[in-house]
Amino acid sequence: MTFAPRQYDDIIHVGHFFTIGRRVVMDLSGLSDDEAKPMIDFASGLVFGRCGAMDRIAPKVFLLTPRGAAVPEPTGSV
Numbered sequence: 757m758t759f760a761p762r763q764y765d766d767i768i769h770v771g772h773f774f775t776i777g778r779r780v781v782m783d784l785s786g787l788s789d790d791e792a793k794p795m796i797d798f799a800s801g802l803v804f805g806r807c808g809a810m811d812r813i814a815p816k817v818f819l820l821t822p823r824g825a826a827v828p829e830p831t832g833s834v
Contacts, residue, residue, distance in 0.1 A: 760786060767798050770820065774802055777822050784816040792816055 757773045759766070760783040774780050782799055784792040799820055803810040807823040 757781070758783060761795060762786065764794055767795050770799060771802055774808065774820050774822055775806065777825060779822070779825050780820045781813070782818045782820060787816070
């Protein structure tokens with residue numbers, strides 16, 4: 757799932773899909789640093805509390821991986 761929340765209330769969707777075991781790409785690139793910070797804080801707490809992982813895959817774009825969900829390895833050359 758990919759989400760690009762535009763306001764803090766939108767972060768509920770990230771939390772919902774993460775807690776049901778789906779990997780979530782959280783794209784905050786359309787937000788200012790001040791708007792993105794509380795969403796990163798929420799995602800960090802969510803991932804920590806549920807023993808998952810959070811990786812930055814681009815500036816202001818994060819992959820949230822629940823515990824037990826495999827992250828596919830890249831294939832081939834770029």
